[in-house]
Amino acid sequence: MAFQYPPVKSYFDAASCDAEVKFAFEKGLRYAGHTLMVPEKFSYFTLPHLHERYVLFNQGDGYDIVSNVCLHRQAKLLEGAGRTRNIICKLHCWGYDNQGTLRGTPQFGEKQTGALKKESLVNWHGLLFRDRAPDMDLEALGLSSYINFDDYFFADLETARYNFNWKTFIEIYLENYHVFSMHPGLKQYVKADDLEWEFGNDFSVQKVGLGQDLLKATTPHYRHFQDALAERFAGNLPRYGAIWCFIYPNIMIEWYPEVLVVSTVYPDGPRHCTNHVEFYYPKAFHAKSPEYFTAEKNAYMETAEEDEVACTLLEKGREALYLSGEEEFGPVDSFLEAGVAGFYEFLTPAE
Structure with a gap:
């Protein structure tokens, strides 16, 4: 892969970060939401990753995002999620249909x-x-x-704000x-060097093999999840422990046995980013064994907390270089770190 390392200042300098973000998000994909957030006709979901500026609507024959700001005095229109054919502004009762067309302006002097x-x-x-x-x-x-996602449902959304550059999270x-070195539970659950890579212009994929001995000592959260996994699959364990798909510039689709996760990380200036994590579960098995999903989520969140520590280590080292006016770049392993090279290639402008 032909790539340039991002300059150290792009992690800390606002102008450099803004230019890079503009390039990446114009080049890559823009995720809006999932159909399972709005499973019925006329159902809606306010989108936190878009600052609730837009509402996702199921129109029956398709899906739209509709402005969540009133045309009159710019009041916020809808909160949370629900189902409606009419959007009514609480402030002055201006009314819209589900397509966003203005239908009523009571007591207003001019039509x-x-x-x-x-x-x-x-x-x-x-x-x-x-x-x-x-x-x-x-x-x-x-x-x-x-x-x-057939026969799955949208179960939960978690949001975390981090004190490091968005690229650091993705790396x-x-x-x-x-x-x-950083994941005592995850490294037992998956076999990190049993790794299959796939790459395309829009994506990279990591398929990671399941650990060879799920009975080995591990962290409490992974112990609970691995016991639940062994019970669920009763000797017929899946080939993979995890599949991690990344769609450029910021979209992650993750598979774990019986669980799908969609997350999107958004830059918030050079020193912060926010990750929105959506959890999707199969209806029938969740109704039968909700404890399986609690165990999986606890293990997932344990790994997420460890990843935050790893990102902070990168941030501190690069900050020391930035404050010293230095650039340093080490090698990227062609196998274990192949996804990083792919991401850097995506960020490298064409000559």
């Missing part, structure tokens, strides 16, 4: 017309994108039976090298 901003979305295996879908063939990649996500 008004207009419509809320609206974008139609592209549906790709249940994930909804603005502008276009990823150029990523799940069947050809051997992922169609894994990245499959840790895209390499398995640190698993051996």
Whole structure:
């Protein structure tokens, strides 16, 4: 892969970061939400990763994002999630239909017309994108039976704000090298060097083998999850412990046995980023064994906390270089860190 290392100042300097973010998000995909957030016609979901500026709507024949700001005095319109055919502003009762068309302006002296901003979305295996879908063939990649939301439901959303650059988060996500040293539970659950990579212009994929001995000593959270996994699969354990798909510039689709996770990390200036994590579970098995999903989520969050420590180590070292006016770059391992090289290649402008 041909890539340039991001300059150290891009992790700390606002102008450099802004230019890089503009390039990356114009080049890459823009995730809006998932169809399972709005499972019925006329259901809506306010989108936290878009600062609740937009609401995701199921229109019955498609999915839109609709402005969540009133045309009159810019009041916020909807909160949370629900189902409605009519959007009524609480402040002055201006009313809109589910398409965003202005329908009523009670007690207002002059007749008004207009419509809320609206974008139609592209549906790709249940994930909804603005502008276009990823150029990523799940069947050809051997992922169609894994990245499959049939009979799943949207269970929960977790948001975490971090004190480091958005690239730092992604770099840790895209390499398995640190698993051996930073993740005492995860390194027993998966076999980090049993790794299959796939790459495309829009994505990279890591398929990671399941650990060879799930009875080995591990952390309490992984002990609970691995016991639940062994019970669930009763001697017929899955080939992989995890599949981590990354769609440039910031979208992660993760498979674990019986669990799908979609997360998106957003820059917040050079020194902060926010990650929104969506959990999806199969309806029937969740109803039967909710404790399985509690155990899996606890293990997942344990790993997320350890990743935050890893990212902070990178941030501190690079900050020392930045404050000293120095640039230093080490090698990227062609196997365990191949995803990092792919991400850097994506960030490298074409000559």
